[in-house]
Amino acid sequence: MDLHLDRITLVYPDGDSTLTAVDDFSLTIPSGTTTALLGPSGSGKSSLLAVAGGLTRPTSGVVRIGGDVVFAPGGGLAAATRTRLDQIGIVFQAPQLLASLTALEQLELHAHLRGRRPATVRAQAMALLAEVGLADQAHKRPAQLSGGQRQRVAIARALVGSPRVLLVDEPTSALDHARGTQIIELITRLAHELDAATLVVSHDSSTLGSVDGTVRMLDGRRELLLPVHAD
Amino acid sequence: MxxxxxxxxxxxxxxxxxxxxxxxxxxxxxxxxxxxxxxxxxxxSAITDLPADHLAFAMPAPTDPPEFTASSVTADQWRAWAETPGVRSAEPLGVAMTRAESPATTASVTALGVAPGSAVLPGGSPNLAAGTVVLSAGAAQALSAGAGDTITLAGQELRVGAVRDAEVSFAHTPVVWTTLADWQSIGARGGDGADDRADAPDTVATVIALTLDSPATGAIATTDATAGTTTVTTTQARSAIGSxxxxxxxxxxxxxxxxxxxxxxxxxxxxxxxxxxxxxxxxxxxxxxxxxxxxxxxxxxxxxxxxxxxxxxxxxxxxxxxxxxxxxxxxxxxxxxxxxxxxxxxxxxxxxxxxxxxxxxxxxxxxxxxx
Known part of the structure; x- marks a missing residue:
């Protein structure tokens, strides 16, 4: 299903005044494609990603997955949480893995959050870890993995629920160029295989050769759209 | 989890x-x-283990809170309670802390004076006769004495009639049981064999242990008023022990x-x-x-x-x-x-x-x- 961001505006209180982080921003990402959102620090990329993931309610505008409005101003937190669990995978800027869980358990956690036995997703989790090249690291905790390995576990975790939408925030910020490019290629490939509409926030265009389209953002507004194209 | x-x-x-x-x-x-x-x-334990549910105190002033050290019940008060309808048993009970001596040692004990044939003594009182004493296990140990030995209680020699297994004590001292007559003669609190209160010449004991058929508050209050006593449950009576x-x-x-x-x-x-x-x-x-x-x-x-x-x-x-x-x-x-x-x-x-x-x-x- 496609991801639609329809005229999103996000305004934060800022002392006695307000700060517009996202200003009337619209974007559609077809399922199975990856769009990169580029822009300098403070341009509103991460704020837009937070709105797209239901972590922050928009001041105005709506987020749709397929034809369904999933996030809107005044929407309930519980419903947003459930939508995130059922339909959205998020990869954070830092891997944000739970220190006490092994790589495999990071993925099994998704099943537990949905009230299912972790064992029910074990085969899928192992397959995803194999996809990201970490099948032999499945029983290691984050402290025993390198930065790149942790980022790949985070990507596998975001995909374990077969989400319709994948949101990725600055996945290469802590990686060198070669590893960053590999990570973006991995995300693009998996998003295509899983038919997920994928939005990748980045400030480094040099690693984005594999994405389907690029959008630039400046001061909360959309600057330029390079048309989305299929592989 | x-x-x-x-x-x-x-x-x-x-x-x-x-x-x-x-x-x-x-x-x-x-x-x-x-x-x-x-x-x-x-x-x-000497009070809470009694086979009774209430204790009647006779305090110097009716408004005084019950205290074992100040209570003295008379024969009239005992009779008043014994004749109250609904009272299954009314047993006079003397309570006095004193010194006991055996040939081996001396120890602080609490002497409980009970009437002949009284059920107040654990196991009954077949071994308790005038001139004899029944020791609790703690008293026997403290005095290194057993059945047949002679001990001195407040200056009066008494033969040990029996030793009970029960660990019974009062204010942290082990209990010995004597007949009410012997308890009175060892002087209870005065040691001179008589109550030193002029207004209570016929003192027989410290309290009356009561077993009531139906502990109706009204009946207790009525008899308390006529007999001049203050009646509380055995649990409440714990507070009458100062320590x-x-x-x-x-x-x-x-x-x-x-x-x-x-x-x-x-x-x-x-x-x-x-x-x-x-x-x-x-x-x-x-x-x-x-x-x-x-x-x-x-x-x-x-x-x-x-x-x-x-x-x-x-x-x-x-x-x-x-x-x-x-x-x-x-x-x-x-x-x-x-x-x-x-x-x-x-x-x-x-x-x-x-x-x-x-x-x-x-x-x-x-x-x-x-x-």
Missing amino acids: FVALRDLRHARGRFALMLVVITLITFLVTFLAALTAGLSREST FSAENGSLTTMQVFLLVISALVVGAFFTVWTISRAGEVAVLKALGASTGYLLRDAIGQAVVVLLLGVGAGTALAVAGAALLSDAVPVVVTPATTALPAVALIGLGLVGAALAIVRITRVDPHAALAAH
Whole structure:
């Protein structure tokens, strides 16, 4: 299903005044494609990603997955949480893995959050870890993995629920160029295989050769759209 | 408890510290409860073990609170109670603390004077006759005396008729039983064989032990008014032992403070733990964990820690009480072990819940941005 961001505006209180982080921003990402959102620090990329993931309610505008409005101003937190669990995978800027869980358990956690036995997703989790090249690291905790390995576990975790939408925030910020490019290629490939509409926030265009389209953002507004194209 | 149990295993040092503290607090609370009960029993068992449900006191002034050291009942008062409808038995009971001597040693004892044939003496009184005394196990041990020996009670020689297995004591002194006549002749509180109160020349005992068919408050009040007595239950009569009130009040206050402190400590532990978990909670929320899931996980973690800590502390206290039972008066019963354990777990959970409720206020976006 496609991801639609329809005229999103996000305004934060800022002392006695307000700060517009996202200003009337619209974007559609077809399922199975990856769009990169580029822009300098403070341009509103991460704020837009937070709105797209239901972590922050928009001041105005709506987020749709397929034809369904999933996030809107005044929407309930519980419903947003459930939508995130059922339909959205998020990869954070830092891997944000739970220190006490092994790589495999990071993925099994998704099943537990949905009230299912972790064992029910074990085969899928192992397959995803194999996809990201970490099948032999499945029983290691984050402290025993390198930065790149942790980022790949985070990507596998975001995909374990077969989400319709994948949101990725600055996945290469802590990686060198070669590893960053590999990570973006991995995300693009998996998003295509899983038919997920994928939005990748980045400030480094040099690693984005594999994405389907690029959008630039400046001061909360959309600057330029390079048309989305299929592989 | 998918994350909670793994956190427990992963942060072993931190949880071991919490377990040790909860174990020590539980040990303190439980051992203190056992000691309180033991001291209470050592102070009051002569009264609480009586085969009676009420005690009638005769105080110098009717408004005085009941006290064993000041009460003296007369034959008239005894008769008044014995003739009251609904009173199954009314037994005069003399209570006096005194010194006892045996050929081997001397000891403080409490002499309980009972009427011939009275059921007040454990096991009945077939061995209790004029000039004889029945010793409780504690008195026999303290005096190194047995059946057939002679002891001196307040200057009067009495032969030991029997030794009862019962551990009965009053105000921390072991009990000896004499006939009411001998109790009167050893002087009760004065030692001169007569009550020194001019207005009570026919004093027969300290209190009247009553067994009522139907302890109706109205009938008790009526007879109290006509006989000039003050009647309380045997449980309430514990407060008429001066040392018991002060001692029990102090120990109970310590227990209450320990319980409150334990709730605060557990609450503080989980507050620190929850604050340090803010980043993890934000990730879980961002991944789609509901607030209910997070609360169940955190409360489950607190329950595991409390059950382990309180269980270990209770076991330690029971073992300590068993080892020290000859040296200190301790009573190990469900009331002194299970009750403090349940209270500690309950209060600990309240403390933990107040800390964990912060989880509901974690904003995943803000927390992740700050992380």
